C-alpha cells in the first residue's frame with residue numbers, strides 16, 4: 001500500500017490532501033476527505049473567526065480523523081483565526097497567499113503541524129528554517145491564487161531545497177498525477193479543483209457543471225494588478241476584468257469591481273458575473289463523484305502505474 005512521510009507526519013492513510021478552499025472548504029468536505037483517509041482542510045477564506053470555530057466543531061462531529069484549517073494571510077482576521085486554531089488545537093494549519101513565519105512558533109508550541117503553501121524555492125527554504133513541518137509546492141496550474149512557476153518545475157526544485165516533506169499541488173486530478181508527483185520527489189499531493197467536483201462539496205451545481213465542461217485552455221489568470229494573480233474559468237467577469245486592467249483601472253476600482261464575486265460564482269452559481277476559481281486540470285474532470293471514490297480511484301491508479309513502470313525496462 002502506498003505510504004509516504006506525509007502519511008506518517010499527519011497520521012493519515014493516503015498521501016492526499018484537500019487544499020483549503022475559500023467558501024467551499026466546509027466541514028462537510030473536510031470531514032469527508034479525512035474519513036476517506038486523506039487530510040481534509042477547512043478553508044477559512046475571509047470568514048470571521050466564529051465561522052471557523054463553528055466549522056471546526058462541525059468537522060469534529062463528523063470525523064475522528066485528523067484535519068486542518070487553511071488561513072489565507074490576506075484575510076482581515078488572521079490574528080483572531082490563529083487564536084481560534086490554537087485554542088481548538090487543530091492537527092494541521094495550512095497557510096496561503098503570503099509568509100506565515102511570525103505565526104509558526106506559537107502554532108508549533110501548541111503541537112500544531114504547520115504546512116505553508118509556497119510558489120518558490122526561496123520561500124520554502126525560509127519557512128523550513130522558521131520551523132514548518134511540511135511544504136506545499138503549488139504550481140501556476142492551480143485554481144485560486146497562483147505564482148508563475150509550473151508544478152513540474154517547482155516541485156523537484158523545492159524537494160532539492162528543503163529536507164521536510166514536500167506536497168505537490170496544482171494540476172493534479174488523477175492517479176497519474178499522484179504517481180508523477182511522487183516521481184518528482186513529493187511525498188503527497190494536494191488537490192483543489194478535483195474536490196470541487198465531488199458530491200460533498202457545496203459548490204453550486206452550475207459552477208460544477210462549468211468545470212465538467214471545461215477543457216485544457218478554459219482558465220485564465222487575472223488580478224495581477226492587485227498583486228494576487230488568480231486562476232479561474234474564463235467568463236464574462238474575467239473578460240471584463242482583463243479589459244479594465246488593460247484600460248489601466250486603478251487598484252481601488254478593480255477591488256470594488258471584484259467585491260463579492262467569489263461568493264456569487266462559487267455559491268450562488270452566477271457563471272457569467274461570478275468568479276469561478278479553477279485549475280487547468282478542470283479539463284480532465286468529467287464526473288462528480290463522492291470523495292471516497294475519488295481518493296480510492298486515485299490511489300489505486302497510482303499504485304498500478306508505479307508497479308507497471310518496470311515494463312519500460314528491456315533486457316537488451
Ligand SMILES: Cc1cc2nc3c(=O)[nH]c(=O)nc-3n(C[C@H](O)[C@H](O)[C@H](O)COP(=O)(O)O)c2cc1C
Pocket residue numbers: 018019020021022024043044045070071072095096097117138141142143144145169170171172190191192193194196266277278279280281
Ligand atoms: C475554489 C478554490 C478556492 C481556493 N481557495 C484557497 C484558499 O482560500 N487558500 C489557499 O491557500 N488556497 C486556495 N485554493 C488553492 C487550493 O487549496 C489548492 O492548492 C489548489 O486548488 C491546487 O490546484 P488544483 O486546483 O490544480 O488542484 C483554492 C482553490 C480553488 C479551486
